[in-house]
Amino acid sequence: MADHAATHAVHDPNIGNTGLDHRKMGMWAFLGSDCMFFGSLIGTYLAYKGKSISGPSPHDVFDIPLTSYSAALLLASSLTMVLALAALQDNRVKVAARWLLATAAMGLHFVLNQVYEFWSFVHHYDLTLSTSLFGSSFFVLTGFHGAHVTGGVLWLLILVGLAWRGQLDRRDYTKVEIAGLYWHFVDIVWIAIFTIIYLIP
Amino acid sequence: MADHGTSAATHGGGGGHTSVKTYINVAIVLAIITAVEVATLYIPGIPNWLLVSSLLIMSAGKFYLVVGFFMHLKYDHQIMRALFVGPLLIAVIIILAVMALFSAFLLLPRPH
Numbered sequence: 001m002a003d004h005a006a007t008h009a010v011h012d013p014n015i016g017n018t019g020l021d022h023r024k025m026g027m028w029a030f031l032g033s034d035c036m037f038f039g040s041l042i043g044t045y046l047a048y049k050g051k052s053i054s055g056p057s058p059h060d061v062f063d064i065p066l067t068s069y070s071a072a073l074l075l076a077s078s079l080t081m082v083l084a085l086a087a088l089q090d091n092r093v094k095v096a097a098r099w100l101l102a103t104a105a106m107g108l109h110f111v112l113n114q115v116y117e118f119w120s121f122v123h124h125y126d127l128t129l130s131t132s133l134f135g136s137s138f139f140v141l142t143g144f145h146g147a148h149v150t151g152g153v154l155w156l157l158i159l160v161g162l163a164w165r166g167q168l169d170r171r172d173y174t175k176v177e178i179a180g181l182y183w184h185f186v187d188i189v190w191i192a193i194f195t196i197i198y199l200i201p
Numbered sequence: 202m203a204d205h206g207t208s209a210a211t212h213g214g215g216g217g218h219t220s221v222k223t224y225i226n227v228a229i230v231l232a233i234i235t236a237v238e239v240a241t242l243y244i245p246g247i248p249n250w251l252l253v254s255s256l257l258i259m260s261a262g263k264f265y266l267v268v269g270f271f272m273h274l275k276y277d278h279q280i281m282r283a284l285f286v287g288p289l290l291i292a293v294i295i296i297l298a299v300m301a302l303f304s305a306f307l308l309l310p311r312p313h
Contacts (some may be wrong), residue, residue, distance in 0.1 A: 009245065012239075018278075018280060020278055020280060020281070024281065025280065025281065025284065028281045028284040028285050029284050031284075031285055032284050032285050032287065032288030032289065035288045035289045035291075035292040036287070036288050036291055036292045036295060039256065039291070039292025039293065039295045039296050040292075040295055042296055042298070043295050043297075043299030043300060044296070044299060046296065046299070046300050046305050047299045047300055047302070047303035047305045048303070048305075049305060050305075052303055064239065064242065064265055068235070068239045072235060074230065075228065075231050075232065075235060075263075076210040076228070078228070078267060078271050079224060079225070079228040079271075080229075081271070082219070082224045082271050083221065083224065086221050086224070178234075180271075180272075181272055184267055184268070184271045184272045185272075187271075188263075188264050188267050188268060191260055191263045191264050191267065192260060192264065194238075194260075195256050195257065195259070195260035196260075199218060199238060199239070199242055199256050200252075200253050200256055200257075201249065201252070
């Protein structure tokens with residue numbers, strides 16, 4: 001077992017003593033810590049829910065059709081992400097780049113929807129970060145998620161740029177897989193936020 | 202070079218186990234669950250406990266499908282699974298603990 005791991009360590013510096021890619025292990029560890037981060041924010045939102053003494057209530061301001069559309073966008077982008085990975089595995093780099101670009105485009109669309117939602121809350125309902133407990137906990141939670149999506153979009157666009165410049169191929173599968181793990185994570189966080197924050201009355 | 206990529210992917214702990222057809226099937230199921238989730242919200246007279254519990258169950262199902270199939274955790278090494286599932290359980294405990302501390306309730310009516 002140790003010999004097996006050592007052999008791989010010689011051939012590939014990314015394979016550690018466990019025989020696993022340490023970049024991927026690092027990403028899973030990061031995602032685990034991010035779970036606790038978002039868990040704290042969701043817990044805070046729920047703890048403060050219904051306890052605001054000023055400002056509008058959540059269901060006065062939420063636009064469920066718009067948010068459902070955003071949820072569908074992120075779910076669809078998870079599909080295009082795995083299709084990019086499958087194409088890269090077959091060494092169809094151009095196809096993979098197109099799927100990555102589609103994923104980034106849907107992510108960007110999601111972020112723009114969120115910007116519109118925030119703008120609408122501020123201008124139509126006077127709901128800001130400091131209006132009420134609801135405003136504070138809502139904007140912090142969804143704002144951090146939006147920041148994660150924005151980071152993911154930039155990461156995907158860098159991968160697309162590398163692919164177009166011929167600097168990405170099948171050997172870079174793990175690099176793209178790690179970006180995919182991050183992207184799917186922002187999707188599962190939204191699955192939780194969508195249900196717990198938006199849908200549950 | 203290509204072999205090296207396959208090797209890295211395999212030893213990295215997954216990736217090549219799921220077919221495109223499976224991905225598309227999972228995406229269709231996810232879309233259906235999301236549509237049912239939103240539709241549930243508009244059922245007139247649905248009891249609150251039933252609405253909340255069904256939404257949470259559907260959400261958990263979607264979470265499992267994305268993590269298991271799209272993130273390949275279903276096929277991944279148990280160390281990877283432990284690295285994610287352990288903190289995830291802690292996150293759930295954090296949410297329940299904070300709610301309990303602040304007397305916040307999801308399924309039960311709030312005391313007045």
